[in-house]
Amino acid sequence: MAKIKKKGTSGQAKNYITRTQAVRKLQISLPDFRRLCIFKGIYPREPRNKKKASKTSTPNTTFYYTKDIQYLLHEPLLNKFRDQKALAKKIARSLGRGEVSDAARLEKNHAPKLTLDHVIKERYPTFIDALRDLDDALSLLFLFATLPSDKHVPPKTIALCQRLCHEFQHYLIVTNSLRKSFLSIKGIYYQATIQGQDIMWLVPYRFVQRVNGDVDYRIMATFVDFYTTLLGFVNFRLYSTIGLRYPPKFDTRSDENGAELAAFTLEGRTVGDKPKAIEPSKGQTNGSNKEVSKEVQAKVDKVIKSAGLDQTKDEQAMDTTEESTDAIDRFEPTAPEADTLPQPDMSGNEAGALFAPFVFYISREAPKAPLEFILRSFGCKRIGWDAVMGDGAFTHDETDPRITHQIVDRPQLPAESLPAVPAASENAVQKVKPGTRIPGRTYVQPQWVWDCINDGKLLRADLYGPGATLPPHLSPWVKPSRGGYDPRASLAEQEEEGEAEMAEDVEDAEDSDEEMADDAAAVNEKPAEESEDESVDGGMDVAGTDDDESDSEEGSDEEADEAFGGFEEEAASESEDDDEAARNQHQRELEAEAAGLPFSSSGAKDEAAKKKTSQSKKLAAKKRQEEEELERQKMMMSRKKRKLLEKMMHSNKKQSDEAAKLRSKRRKLEKGEKGSQK
Structure with a gap:
C-alpha cells in the first residue's frame, strides 16, 4: 500500500508562503520585513490557485516564494534590525526611568548603521x-x-x-x-x-x-x-x-x-601631480641618447625609402578613414513602400557642437535650471542670467555685446504698459527696460532649445520669437505612423483622396440645413393674435380624417415602390439628375441674360458643382468596389485568419477615424484663421 501524502507538503502549498508565516519565520516586525524585501528586490507573487497555495480560508492573502524567504534567513541586515530593536527597548527603558541623558547617549553612540x-x-x-x-x-x-x-x-x-x-x-x-x-x-x-x-x-x-x-x-x-x-x-x-x-x-x-x-x-585624477622623469640607464647620458636616436631614425628612414614603404601616405589615409567613420550611418529606404528603419541618434561630437559657438542669456521668467543643464550638455560654455537667479553665471549684464541668443518667455507688450526702470548706480549692472530688444541678438522662447536638441539641428529662430504661436511640441519617442495624424505635415500631404471635397460638401450641407432651420423658425414665428385665432378655429386634432388616411395609404404605397427601385434605378437617377442640371443651367442663363451678365459667370458654379458630384460618385464607386473585393477575399480565408483580419481592420479604422477627426479640426481652424485675416 502506497504511503499517504500529508496535505500541504508538496505542490503550490510548498512553493508559496504567506506574509504572516514569513514574518514569523524571520522573527522581525512587519515594517522591517517590508524594508528588507525592498532592499533585496523580493516582491509578492500570485499563485495559480490560491485555494491550493493557502492553508487557510482567508481570500485576501499576500504570497511569497518560499525559496525567497529561505534566502532571507542568511541576510546580514537581519542582525542590524534585531540590534535596532534591542536598542529601542533600552532607550524606552531609560526614558521610563527618567534618564534622558542615557537615552540620548545610546541613540547617538550605539545606533547600528545600515550599509547596503x-x-x-x-x-x-x-x-x-x-x-x-x-x-x-x-x-x-x-x-x-x-x-x-x-x-x-x-x-x-x-x-x-x-x-x-x-x-x-x-x-x-x-x-x-x-x-x-x-x-x-x-x-x-x-x-x-x-x-x-x-x-x-x-x-x-x-x-x-x-x-x-x-x-x-x-x-x-x-x-x-x-x-x-x-x-x-x-x-x-x-x-x-x-x-x-x-x-x-x-x-x-x-x-x-x-x-x-x-x-x-570637477578635477582630474592627475591634476597637481608632477609626471615622473625617466632616468637614463648607466653609462649613457642625455646627449648620447639623443645622438643614438637620431642615428637610428636616419637609418630607419633610409631603409623605408629604399623599400618604397612610405608611411606618411598610409597615415593620411588612416586619418581620413577615421574621420569618415566618426559620422553615424543613415538608413535610407530602398523603396517608397518599404518600412522606415529607426535612425540612430547623434554622436557625442555632434551634441557637443550644437550650441558651442553661442552665448546665451536666460531671462528671469524662463526656467533656469533645465535650460542651463541642456545648454551645457550640448556644448554651450557661456550662459548668463540675472543676479537674482543665483551665482555661477558667465555674466549678469544683459547688455553684454557677446550675448548672441536671449531666451525670453513673456509676450511683446506696448511701451505704454511697461514699468519704468530705476536708475542704476555706477557699480551696479545696467538694467534693460522690459520689452526692449537689443539689436544684433536673437530672441527665442524656451521651446526652441528643446526642439533643436530633439531634431539634432538648429531650427529657424523666427518661428520661436517672443509672442509668436509656437509649432507643436511633439514627443521625440513617438514617431508618426502610416495613416496617423502628423501635426508637422500639411493637410494636403495627409489627406486621403477626395477627403477635402467631401468635407466641403458636408460643411455646405450643414450650412444649408442651418439656413433652412432659420427660415422655418422665421415662418413659425407668428403674431399672438393669429395663433389664438388658429387655436380657436382649428382646435386640436385628436384623430385623423378619411382624407388623411387615404393620403397615408398612398404615401406608403409610394414608399414601397421607391424601396424596390428596380434594376435600372441608378441609370435612371443619373439621367434625371442630368436633365435637372440642364434645366437649372438654362434657367440661370436666362436670368443672367435678363440681368445683363455674361453666361460664363453663371455657368462656372454649375461646372464646379458637376465636377464635385462626379468626383464624389467616382470615389463612392471605388470604395464600393474595394469593399466587395475585400469581402470576396475574406470568403476564401479560414476562420482564424478572418478573425485576425477583422481585428486588424477594426484597429486601423479606429486609428484612421481619430486621424480624420484631428484633420477636420485643423481644417476648421485654418479656415477660421483665413476668414479672420480677410
Missing part, C-alpha cells in the same frame, strides 16, 4: 545591470530633490538627493551623453545614452510642492535609501571611467546662493 554595499553587489553583478535599473532611481531622487523639508522628509535626505543628481548631471555635461528631452504635463523627460544603454527619467517642475498624508513616506524613504547608495556607486564608476575625481569639490556657500551646478568643481 553588499546588497548592491548582489543585485547588480555587472555595471550594465546597474545602468539598466537607473530609470526609477533617477526619477525618485529628482522628485525628492524638489520636495520641501518636512517631518516626513528630513533636510539631510533632500540635500543628499540634490548632490547626487547634480553630480550625475555633471557627468552628462562632460561626456555630452544627453540625447533627447520633452516637456510634458507631468514634468520634463530626459534621455541619455551611457555605454550603449538608453536611460530615461522624469524631473518634476519646480512648483510649490504640497506634501500630503496619503503617501506612505516610510516606504518611499526605504527606496530613497537604496537608490542613493546605487547612484553613489554609479557616479563613482562613471567619474572613474573618464578620469575625474569623485566626489567633486562642493562649495557650500555658492550652493546657498543658488549656484546649483556651478557649485561643483
Whole structure:
C-alpha cells in the first residue's frame, strides 16, 4: 500500500508562503520585513490557485516564494534590525526611568548603521545591470530633490538627493551623453545614452510642492535609501571611467546662493601631480641618447625609402578613414513602400557642437535650471542670467555685446504698459527696460532649445520669437505612423483622396440645413393674435380624417415602390439628375441674360458643382468596389485568419477615424484663421 501524502507538503502549498508565516519565520516586525524585501528586490507573487497555495480560508492573502524567504534567513541586515530593536527597548527603558541623558547617549553612540554595499553587489553583478535599473532611481531622487523639508522628509535626505543628481548631471555635461528631452504635463523627460544603454527619467517642475498624508513616506524613504547608495556607486564608476575625481569639490556657500551646478568643481585624477622623469640607464647620458636616436631614425628612414614603404601616405589615409567613420550611418529606404528603419541618434561630437559657438542669456521668467543643464550638455560654455537667479553665471549684464541668443518667455507688450526702470548706480549692472530688444541678438522662447536638441539641428529662430504661436511640441519617442495624424505635415500631404471635397460638401450641407432651420423658425414665428385665432378655429386634432388616411395609404404605397427601385434605378437617377442640371443651367442663363451678365459667370458654379458630384460618385464607386473585393477575399480565408483580419481592420479604422477627426479640426481652424485675416 502506497504511503499517504500529508496535505500541504508538496505542490503550490510548498512553493508559496504567506506574509504572516514569513514574518514569523524571520522573527522581525512587519515594517522591517517590508524594508528588507525592498532592499533585496523580493516582491509578492500570485499563485495559480490560491485555494491550493493557502492553508487557510482567508481570500485576501499576500504570497511569497518560499525559496525567497529561505534566502532571507542568511541576510546580514537581519542582525542590524534585531540590534535596532534591542536598542529601542533600552532607550524606552531609560526614558521610563527618567534618564534622558542615557537615552540620548545610546541613540547617538550605539545606533547600528545600515550599509547596503553588499546588497548592491548582489543585485547588480555587472555595471550594465546597474545602468539598466537607473530609470526609477533617477526619477525618485529628482522628485525628492524638489520636495520641501518636512517631518516626513528630513533636510539631510533632500540635500543628499540634490548632490547626487547634480553630480550625475555633471557627468552628462562632460561626456555630452544627453540625447533627447520633452516637456510634458507631468514634468520634463530626459534621455541619455551611457555605454550603449538608453536611460530615461522624469524631473518634476519646480512648483510649490504640497506634501500630503496619503503617501506612505516610510516606504518611499526605504527606496530613497537604496537608490542613493546605487547612484553613489554609479557616479563613482562613471567619474572613474573618464578620469575625474569623485566626489567633486562642493562649495557650500555658492550652493546657498543658488549656484546649483556651478557649485561643483570637477578635477582630474592627475591634476597637481608632477609626471615622473625617466632616468637614463648607466653609462649613457642625455646627449648620447639623443645622438643614438637620431642615428637610428636616419637609418630607419633610409631603409623605408629604399623599400618604397612610405608611411606618411598610409597615415593620411588612416586619418581620413577615421574621420569618415566618426559620422553615424543613415538608413535610407530602398523603396517608397518599404518600412522606415529607426535612425540612430547623434554622436557625442555632434551634441557637443550644437550650441558651442553661442552665448546665451536666460531671462528671469524662463526656467533656469533645465535650460542651463541642456545648454551645457550640448556644448554651450557661456550662459548668463540675472543676479537674482543665483551665482555661477558667465555674466549678469544683459547688455553684454557677446550675448548672441536671449531666451525670453513673456509676450511683446506696448511701451505704454511697461514699468519704468530705476536708475542704476555706477557699480551696479545696467538694467534693460522690459520689452526692449537689443539689436544684433536673437530672441527665442524656451521651446526652441528643446526642439533643436530633439531634431539634432538648429531650427529657424523666427518661428520661436517672443509672442509668436509656437509649432507643436511633439514627443521625440513617438514617431508618426502610416495613416496617423502628423501635426508637422500639411493637410494636403495627409489627406486621403477626395477627403477635402467631401468635407466641403458636408460643411455646405450643414450650412444649408442651418439656413433652412432659420427660415422655418422665421415662418413659425407668428403674431399672438393669429395663433389664438388658429387655436380657436382649428382646435386640436385628436384623430385623423378619411382624407388623411387615404393620403397615408398612398404615401406608403409610394414608399414601397421607391424601396424596390428596380434594376435600372441608378441609370435612371443619373439621367434625371442630368436633365435637372440642364434645366437649372438654362434657367440661370436666362436670368443672367435678363440681368445683363455674361453666361460664363453663371455657368462656372454649375461646372464646379458637376465636377464635385462626379468626383464624389467616382470615389463612392471605388470604395464600393474595394469593399466587395475585400469581402470576396475574406470568403476564401479560414476562420482564424478572418478573425485576425477583422481585428486588424477594426484597429486601423479606429486609428484612421481619430486621424480624420484631428484633420477636420485643423481644417476648421485654418479656415477660421483665413476668414479672420480677410
